[in-house]
Amino acid sequence: MDESINRLSNIIKSSRDIVFFGGAGVSTESNIPDFRSENGLYRTASGGEYPPETMLSRSFFDAHTLEFYEFYREKILYPDAKPNKAHYALAQMERNGNLKAIVTQNIDGLHQAAGSRNVIELHGSVLRNYCTSCKAFYDLDYIISSSSTVPMCSACRGLIKPDVVLYEEALDETVIEDAVSAIAQADTLIVGGTSLVVYPAAGLLRYFKGSSLVLINKSSTQYDSRASLVIKDSIGSVLSKAVFSK
Structure with a gap:
């Protein structure tokens, strides 16, 4: 494992345009359950x-x-969840200047809470909620505070909907374009905490044309054979060691 961490650390240090593509496994270490695992x-x-x-x-x-x-x-809502080692390592990579974007399937806002700025949220965010009639914005506290009722707009009494992509809804085209652009320009793509079985999100990997594809996941994925480096371990531990090691 130390050899794999060293290889990852060297890839990170030598890359100028890294994109991180992450799934639910990034947030499980913040005690937010995923969907498809044994405890999902x-x-x-x-x-x-x-x-x-x-x-x-x-x-x-x-x-x-x-x-x-x-x-x-x-x-779905975990308002007390805090960023974990993976989130903080990615935020540090952005501050170092070589991580250009995070493309995430998660909706919890923990990347931003850790300090990351360029976060492309494929499936939206629980932190944003909008009136379906007048488009007024409401935060997460408003949804939680109306705990026994359907949240309604205080201005027009319209129905409030979370800004998350539900089943039967299409991903936002602008968000997809931003993700494709970031991945296509990357020299290194680090994929973590995702089984890469959810489409169309998983299909974004085909746009990567860079030199280093790194997969960090506890289980195997369909892209393992194409990767420059595969690490099957805790993503928080791996990224933290690779980023903060001297």
Whole structure:
């Protein structure tokens, strides 16, 4: 493992345009469950009237809004979560000048909380919420404070929707363009905490034309054979050692 950490550290130090592409595994070390692992949401939240995939769909939001919000507040929102070693290492890489962008599938805002600035959020953020009628903005506290009801706009009484991409909704085209542009320009792409099975997000890797593809994930992915370096370990530990080691 020390050899792999040293190789990663050298790749980071010699790269000028790094992009990090991350998934739910980045936030599990902040005690936010992922979706598909043994202890993930899709397994632990099963057994109810509706499966989690249904309850996180746009049609369910429209037809069963109160039930959506009850599930959303209980299973998706983690307001007390804090950034972990991975988030802080990536923020330091950005301050060092060689990490140009983070492309994340996560919606928790922890990259920004750790200090990262150029974060491309493919699936939106729980920190942003908008009235579906007048587009007024509401923060996460407003959603949490209306704990037993459907949150409504204080200005026009319109329905408030989280700025997250639900099932049956398309990713924002501008966000996709920003992610493609960043990945296409990168000389190094570090992929961490994702099984690379969720599309269209996972398909973004095909735009990478740089020299070093690094995969940090506890399980194997379909891209392992194409990678310059594969590390199967805790992403927080790996990045922290590679970035902060002397």
